[in-house]
Amino acid sequence: MQRYFIDKSKITNELILPTDIYHHAIRVMRMHVGSYFELVLETQKIALMRITQVKKDEAKAELIKWVEANVELPASVTIACALSKGEKAEWIVQKGTELGAKEFIFFAGEFSVTKWDSKKVTKKVDRLAKVALNAAQQSHRTKIPNVHYCSSLDAIELPRFDYRLVAYEESAKEGEKSNLFKLTTSLKKQVEASLSSEILAVFGPEGGISAREVAYMNENAFVFAGLGPRIMRAETAPLYLLSALSFALELG
DSSP: OOEEOOSSSSSSEEOOOOHHHIIIIIIIOOTEEEEEEEEETTEEEEEEEEEEEOSSOOOEEEEEEEOOOOOOOOOOEEEEEEETTTTHHHHHHHHHHHHOOEEEEEETTOOOSSOOOOTHHHHHHHHHHHHHHHHHHTOOSSSOEEEEEEGGGGSSTTTTEEEEEOOOHHHHTOOOOOHHHHHHHHHHHHHHHOOEEEEEEEEOTTTTTOOHHHHHHHTOOOOOESSSSSSSOTTHHHHHHHHHHIIIIIOO
16 A cells, blocks of 8 residues: 655644645556555554545545554664765665665765765755655655765764664674674664664775774774675665664564
8 A cells, every 4th residue: 555654743534635645646646536545644653544535736535544553673773874886875775764774874984986065965865865755655664764964974973872883894804793693682682671772883885994984983882793704785785784683673
C-alpha cells in the first residue's frame, strides 16, 4: 500500500490532500474514489485513509483507522560518510534509509577527491533529503532520515552519541573481528532494557582516512572496527553495518 508523510501532528476525520500528495496519488498512482493509502504524521502515527472525492485540482480522504506498526531500527544510527565520487551519496541515502538509518552526514574528508562547492551544498542536501523521503515512503518507514553536510570530520557534533565507531580498513587488514560484535552485543542489552542508544558510524572515502583524522578519532573514543576480511567500496560499507545491526537487534 502506498505510504505518504504529512507535516501535521494531528488530522481530522476528513482531509484535503496536500498538493504534493494529490499529484502523486491521483496523477501518478491513478488513485480514485475508494482507493486506500497510509499517511504518517509528524508524531509517527500511521493513519489508514480512503479517498472520498476527486476533482480536477483537489481530492479528499477520510480517516478509516489508526494502524499499529513497529518498523524502526531499535537503535538510532547516524551514518557519516566522507564525500566520494559519482552518485554514491544518493545510493547510500536511498539504501541506508531502507535499512533503517536515522540520519546521514556527509563531510569533506581530507582524502576525499570530490568536493562540494559551497554555493551548491544546500541544493545537494535538499536533493538527498528528497531521496530519503522517497525511500522512507517506499520502505514504509515512520521516520524520514535527516541529511546534513559538515565541512570536515571534526565539525560533526560528538557529545550526543553514546557509541562512536569508524569502519577502518587497516583494522580489517590486521584481522580485527570483534569490535563490531562487541558493539552489537552491548546494543542488544540496551534494547532489551528498553534504553535508547545513539550511534555514530564513520566511513572514509575511496582514498581512506588520513593520519590526522585517525588521531582525532582516537582522542574522541571512537571504536575502530573491521567489517570482515574483504575490502568494501565506500558505498557498500555503510549498508553492511546497517544490515549487521538489523540482524543483531531485530532478527537475532
